Every structure is written in structure tokens, then in C-alpha cells.
Amino acid sequence: MTNGKTPVAILISGRGSNMAALVAASKAEDCPYRVVLVAANDPDAGGLALAQAAGIPTFARSHKGLKRAEFDALLDAEIRKTGAEWIALAGYMRLLSPEFIAGWQGRIVNIHPSLLPLYKGLDTHARAIAAGDAEGGCSVHIVTPALDDGPVVAQARVPILPGDDAESLAARVLPEEHRLYPQALADLVRR
Numbered sequence: 001m002t003n004g005k006t007p008v009a010i011l012i013s014g015r016g017s018n019m020a021a022l023v024a025a026s027k028a029e030d031c032p033y034r035v036v037l038v039a040a041n042d043p044d045a046g047g048l049a050l051a052q053a054a055g056i057p058t059f060a061r062s063h064k065g066l067k068r069a070e071f072d073a074l075l076d077a078e079i080r081k082t083g084a085e086w087i088a089l090a091g092y093m094r095l096l097s098p099e100f101i102a103g104w105q106g107r108i109v110n111i112h113p114s115l116l117p118l119y120k121g122l123d124t125h126a127r128a129i130a131a132g133d134a135e136g137g138c139s140v141h142i143v144t145p146a147l148d149d150g151p152v153v154a155q156a157r158v159p160i161l162p163g164d165d166a167e168s169l170a171a172r173v174l175p176e177e178h179r180l181y182p183q184a185l186a187d188l189v190r191r
């Protein structure tokens with residue numbers, strides 16, 4: 001810890017809006033975590049530029065051509081260099097190997113755009129609408145080796161309205177993700 005704040009690494013694969021929300025929240029004096037690394041498995045991930053603009057060290061390396069365990073070992077080494085104590089997945093579109101997850105002892109967290117245990121995996125909003133659900137939302141959960149399966153620590157709900165499509169529902173859920181994730185991560189690192 002430096003300045004009493006717990007160091008956190010964030011993994012992304014894309015635009016990084018949740019990462020940016022985590023970083024923005026970390027600037028508050030009373031936020032118990034600070035972001036020490038943003039790492040991407042896609043060098044073209046849009047979020048990398050956002051992280052750099054915020055002065056956060058970044059690491060980018062494509063997973064292509066490497067076995068999952070090899071790539072994860074490389075990632076693990078980069079993260080450990082920073083002294084991170086927690087890892088937050090923010091749109092990280094790759095399953096982590098059981099070895100990687102075991103090395104972090106319940107200190108990897110993820111945000112998923114559904115009310116887990118409903119709709120693990122992709123196309124969550126379209127599936128919620130197709131099922132006729134009255135509500136959608138997002139969940140923050142601890143990462144275990146099975147996809148989107150670990151214990152849920154926080155959820156936010158939004159209504160599904162007549163005429164909604166996946167895009168309009170995603171647009172309603174995303175601000176809730178940006179509010180929920182920093183709060184849930186802060187609660188976790190304070191425990």
C-alpha cells in the first residue's frame with residue numbers, strides 16, 4: 001500500500017468505459033484503492049489511450065500465438081511487478097486460466113451486464129429481452145474458473161421497457177455499471 005490505498009490492476013479488451021469509471025473514482029481522497037496498471041490483451045483496445053491520458057501505466061500484448069497458460073503467466077508477471085493486490089476485469093473478453101485465478105486467492109473481480117446467475121456469457125441484454133424479463137442489470141462478482149460464475153457481491157437493476165432492444169437496454173445499464181463497480185471494488189478492498 002502507498003498513501004494507504006490498495007493497489008489494483010485492471011484488465012481490459014476494448015473501449016474501457018468501466019476501467020475509466022474505476023480510475024475516476026480512485027482519485028477521490030476517501031477511495032481505498034488506486035489503479036497501478038491497465039493491461040490489455042489487444043494492443044488496439046481503445047481503453048489504453050484513456051488510461052494513458054489518466055497517467056496510468058499500461059501493458060498491451062496480444063494473446064494470439066500463445067497458449068492460454070503462457071499468456072496468463074506473462075500477464076501475471078507484469079501485474080506482480082506493479083505490486084497490485086487486487087485485479088479488476090473490465091470488459092476483459094478472455095477466460096483466465098485456473099492457475100492464474102488460483103494465484104490471486106479470491107482477489108479478482110469482474111463486472112457482468114446481467115443479473116447473475118441469469119445470462120452468463122455474451123448477448124446478455126438481447127437474451128433478457130427475448131425472455132420477457134421485466135428487469136435487466138449488472139452484477140459484480142468474484143472470479144472463479146467457470147465463466148461469470150463466482151459469488152455475486154453487488155447488483156444494480158434497471159427496468160426493461162416496451163420497445164427496448166439490446167442497444168437501448170445496454171445504454172440504460174452502462175451508467176449503472178459505472179456507478180456500481182467503483183463502489184463494489186471499494187467495499188471489497190476495505191474488507
Ligand code: GRF
Pocket residue numbers: 012014015016017018019090091092111112113138177
Ligand atoms: C461492459 O458491459 C461489462 O459489463 C462487460 O463488458 C462491457 C465492457 O464495456 N463485461 P467497457 O469496455 O467497460 O466500456
